[in-house]
Amino acid sequence: MSDFRRVSSRVVYENRWMAVREDEFERPDGSRGVYGVVDKPDFALVIPFENDGFHLVEEYRYPVGRRAWNFPQGSLPDRAAGAPEELARRELAEETGLRAGTLTRLGTLHASHGTSNQHVHVFLATDLTPGEPSREPEEQDMRQAFVSRDEFRKLVREGVIADDSTVAAYTLLLLHEEGLAR
Incomplete structure (x- = not known):
């Protein structure tokens, strides 16, 4: 300020x-x-990527009154702060059961800079190993699905995926891939 x-x-x-x-x-x-x-504390968002597609989670989002698909994301309980990479690994395992062999930081974004001081730390998770999720009570209705990249883009275009952090994280992934292709 x-x-x-x-x-x-x-x-x-x-x-x-x-x-x-x-x-x-x-x-x-x-x-x-x-x-x-x-x-609000910063949160981590993880893009679990394999076989040219993504693992997504879906849950009821009370503020918007509907179920929503997005990349796994979250913060530590009780507004605690933590290292972004550790938080990313925790959220990925908690929500999907997946463990990342490689976690690549893609960037940090302001979650809602007009109203909040919260940041989102975005990571790409690859070399995935399956496991059992360990969801919090608030996540008991959570579902998980794998979608191809083409299906992901279709779901964004149709408004099925409307989570701003998920769409912004996908943009960071595209920029990352563009940099690798040079």
Whole structure:
């Protein structure tokens, strides 16, 4: 906030997954405003890739009121911080049972920079070994499926895959592959 100066801050709500704070700030011209910020821990998103396709997970997403397909992703319980690579390995194994022989960092994105300070650390998982998932209680309705790359693109075009982090991570994968092809 180099151009904006925080004058005050107060937490207006919190639970084990997030906190919402209200900041009063001063603009460069001296006028003041209020901003609501959702404080959430960073999360990891993993693209499990093999045989020119992806392993996806689907679960009910309460805020949007529907089931949604996406790449495995998540954060540590109780807003804890952790090393992104360790978190990626944990989420992949927890949600899919897969273990990655190779984990390649593709980049870091802002998850929702207009409302939150959360980042998503994106990884490509290859050399996959199957295992049993170990899902959290909130993930008890989670399903898993393998889709070809063509099917993935079709699901994005049709709006079946509408998770912004999943679509953005796919873009990072394409840029990574483009760099390898040079």
